[in-house]
Amino acid sequence: xxxxxxxxxxxxxxxxxxxxxxxxxxxxxxxxxxxxxxxxxxxxxxxxxxxxxxxxxxxxxxxxxxxxxxxxxxxxxxxxxxxxxxxxxxxxxxxxxxxxxxxxxxxxxxxxxxxxxxx
Amino acid sequence: xxxxxxxxxxxxxxxxxxxxxxxxxxxxxxxxxxxxxxxxxxxxxxxxxxxxxxxxxxxxxxxxxxxxxxxxxxxxxxxxxxxxxxxxxxxxxxxxxxxxxxxxxxxx
Numbered sequence: 001x002x003x004x005x006x007x008x009x010x011x012x013x014x015x016x017x018x019x020x021x022x023x024x025x026x027x028x029x030x031x032x033x034x035x036x037x038x039x040x041x042x043x044x045x046x047x048x049x050x051x052x053x054x055x056x057x058x059x060x061x062x063x064x065x066x067x068x069x070x071x072x073x074x075x076x077x078x079x080x081x082x083x084x085x086x087x088x089x090x091x092x093x094x095x096x097x098x099x100x101x102x103x104x105x106x107x108x109x110x111x112x113x114x115x116x117x118x119x
Numbered sequence: 120x121x122x123x124x125x126x127x128x129x130x131x132x133x134x135x136x137x138x139x140x141x142x143x144x145x146x147x148x149x150x151x152x153x154x155x156x157x158x159x160x161x162x163x164x165x166x167x168x169x170x171x172x173x174x175x176x177x178x179x180x181x182x183x184x185x186x187x188x189x190x191x192x193x194x195x196x197x198x199x200x201x202x203x204x205x206x207x208x209x210x211x212x213x214x215x216x217x218x219x220x221x222x223x224x225x226x227x
Contacts, residue, residue: 035216037162044221045154045162045205050214059214095161103209104216105152105167112161 002026002108004096009113016086020113022079022096027108030074033057033099035106036081038092046092049081050099064090086117121210123219130225137193139222141206144187149208151189153182157202165204166191193224201226 008020020036036048049070050059058070069082079096093112100107123143131137141151151169154162164173166182169189179194189208193200206219 037216037218039156044203045156045207045218047216047218050216057214061215100167103214104150104207105164106154106162106207106216107164107167107173109161109163 002098004098004108004110006094006096006110006113009094009115011116011118012086013119014087014117016117017082017084018086018115020081020083020094020096020115022110024077024079024096024098027098029077033102034072034079035097035099036070036079037095037097037106037109039095039112040089040092043092048094050103051079052102083115086115088117091115091117120213121208121215121217123206123208123217125204125206125219125222127220128223128225130227131193131196132227133198134195137196137200137224139191139193139204139206139224141189141191141219142187143189143208143217143219146187146189146208147185149184149211151182151184152207153180153189153191154205154207155200155202156205162205196224196226198226200224 003025005023035050051070067085095112096110097106098108152167156162169184181192205221
């Protein structure tokens with residue numbers, strides 16, 4: 001069974017940082033591209049970042065470029081998102097997502113981890 | 120930049136057909152997919168590559184994509200179909216995944 005389990009969310013002050021992690025199991029993690037998608041309260045889904053299977057290709061939405069860094073460890077079946085210089089509008093549930101076709105669609109989603117940016 | 124537009128809300132009576140549309144410039148030249156997100160749950164892929172249903176998705180969910188519009192059709196709508204629905208496509212010019220703003224489906 002495919003499982004994606006996020007962790008690392010929490011309450012952080014504006015300008016602060018967090019490191020989100022996603023533990024993957026039940027599939028060959030190293031051959032899939034992975035993505036982060038977020039949903040802010042009262043808003044829709046927003047793609048944040050994507051990383052290819054070997055980390056050769058990395059992409060970011062304009063809204064997070066320069067502040068967020070995605071990485072993966074295929075030996076440990078894990079995906080990470082370092083989020084920095086956080087702003088109030090980064091408040092959202094962040095989902096770890098498997099990419100079925102590189103690019104897309106996203107066939108498996110984690111349960112999400114909530115990041116709240118507030119003073 | 121490439122954008123996808125959805126109506127904020129659609130209402131349907133139980134047993135009737137719901138149509139949710141997604142519009143974008145030359146969207147028919149791309150693959151569109153659709154996600155269902157019920158309150159408090161993670162999104163679920165219900166249609167990919169315009170018309171394909173993942174395993175486990177009921178046959179009442181179908182999709183089409185032509186011109187500038189992709190459509191998700193739910194036949195014989197049930198109360199359990201009440202959710203937010205998001206379309207998605209990949210913008211090859213930026214390598215970004217783009218989501219529509221979402222449509223809240225209400226089953227009255």
